[in-house]
Amino acid sequence: MDVRFSSRASTQTLFAQVYEYIWTRIQRGEWKEHEKLPSVRLLAAELNVHRLTVFKAYQLLKEEKKVYVKDKSGYYVHPGGAMPLDNLDSPIVSSYVQKSHLSEIHKVPVTYQFSYALIDPNLLPNRFFSEYVKEIFDLYPKVLSSYSTVQGDEELREALCRYFMDMHRFHLSPEDIMITSGSQQALDLLARMLVQPRDAVLIERPTYSAAIDIFRQLGAQLIPVEIHPNGYDLDQVEAYMKRYKPRLFYLNPTYHNPTGYTVPAEQRKQLVELAERYRCFVIEDDPFRDMYFESEPPPPLFSYSVEGYVVYIRSFSKYVAPGLRIAAVCLHPSLVSHFFTVKSLADNGSPLLNQKIFLHYFSSSRMQQHIEKLRTALNVRKTIMEEELSATAWRWNSPAGGLNLWVKLPESLSMEALLAKSIEQSISFVPGSICDPLKETKSWLRLSYSYISEKQLREGTKLLISMASELAGTVE
Template identity: 30%
Template structure:
């Protein structure tokens, strides 16, 4: 919630809240029969005591705008507009349950609500870069030097040609991928890339394979699209390629979604031998591979690990990447590399959805990738991520080394931890939030219990030790 009460005004805070909620009711944002946010939730959103929200709701109750319903909460009155013909208000509650897109996992919804409304929570939950890892100064310099003399209308359906040329050069230099600008489409981050592939190339009832655990596991889009999802287990060297063969023979799987390098959430990297075997399987059985590669240039070793796509000579792999994990998630610049017929199909769909990507972030991104300062930024990013990882690892070992186990990632932004004993995951999540720290519970990313993901890239460096201490206190209380 963006609005906050003004604590220096002469109007009492509860009255400000009552007036604000009344405005939203009268504007139709909370129609007749809909529920207002719970007192506890609204208090947390606005940073006030629950008693203040109760007083605000009592004001609305006294004015007849709302009523209390036992077992439900505070509900907007049906007879809001007084006497007159009987009205039949649209049942928006039913509509929001009936759309194509399934809702997010409630835990993920709660994570986003908390980090957007509580400044004091130390954030190990969200996969993005902290301000001290972003190329802010470089982007400020680029912004100052820009002259807006290009066309300001709709861009090319595949995206700005200069940006696609620069991405092509970037892929050759940093990721050993040979491609042309015409084989690239710009998307609104990797998220839209996945949605376009699923919605354009697959149909309800198709079988696909994803890793368990994985970021893909957390996405409702696979179920929204009516796909049958089958799970592959990544080990220390990635998934076993023979699992794909076995799965194909049983289910005729249509597509496989993989994150082979510094995998989210496990941090593991697929071995070169397994990468070659997966390419062979893909071309032998005709199974497309979708490679999600947000992290390959964040490795802590000198020699960067080349993506799976760098081995592809037959156009069997659709390659997804973005600037979100190496520059700034707010730019919303991602891309797909693939065969021309696929790119044409995806570009047509994207044009139907949003008429192409906005100009300005594409111009900024092109200059960022082409700048001399980008090499320096990547070096600083790798060093910064390694420092944050080391601090998290040291703090975990110091605070709760006997309670957990993990493999240190050699790149990327996530640390995947397993508990050595039994623990109520939901109780630990609630207790941690109460203690002022938030993480991603393992069951939001995979089918197995007893795991959690700490994203060290998002946490301010000075908060890492305190954040782990808060988590350790919560864990010890829950496991007593």
């Protein structure tokens, strides 16, 4: 039997996973309106859980009017899918409660933007780029008349190959690199390439919310792996690999999104060894590597890869020019042709102009000067937010790099109420449950300190704290 859910997990965790499994398949349209759902007995056997766990999930779906019951016949899909929540007028809060989609939060214009894990445009070399683009047209007069190859511009791949070999001692050639339109496209394509419906996928808890959506859309069964300030419980990781035989483990080990944690070097090597032993692919997402504040982070897992089970995604978009949408994917030669196929179906190649602009800026001394100044600016912003938060009883681990703080609030404080009140005051943040595959992380939130000015950062943090205090007083 293809075991999906761990019998060692808590009843609440199993219940949440079964609920999410049923609801996700309904949302994807795999089970249509008025279609009969699998019986409690069949679904319990399929998922290797107790029948009572499945029954409880069905009962909650029935209460939420997502399914209905026919006497002596079973459960059926309710027409209309998710029902609106009458007491939540804000679409952003409704989305948070019902879907947990980060994109809905980003749609709302606010003054104090703590939900964007992006860098303040004023910190990027905008004027330099505007002048620099003219040089690109002189160097490549036909750049707008040409498509890039599907694999990516050869000149750029050669430059990145030299960079990875010099900086991280990667063993690869330019032919082992694919250029994508940002890291999210890379992850989406890799997931399509590697994952089939009902494949087990290990994923950090919490994690990058888009990754949750990507794997769920493909019908994968998500197996959460807790990430801590000192990394993972490797005994747990090995037990999961042995038990579930997962297709892949998606991780973001350097200045992790959303927690800011960094997995230590010794664990990275051990993770690669486990992946090779159990034939589990590792997708290493590394968008924040250059955003360290003091010392450089440990080498990527890809540096330890021998048998080709590690796939490395390196995005440069956030701190160079987000509009260029440039990421590199490093793969074992045996995977390149498969990735080539899914990439060609997606867009037949990322824009050549973007790649040429990035290539010449990436190779310049101006780039290193920019990165050094950016590190200083981000560290100052992190310090400002931490100074303001220090007046509270909230908890967080100060990250050594990256763009986010992962903050624990009192459990008595309603995250839905805080989110709704924050939007009224033109503040946005990311509720922790959006980053949780089980949607149970209710008292955590992610605050990004990188997108707004130092003045706005201080004002917005003070205002957020004040609103939380008011709500806490109301609760008490």
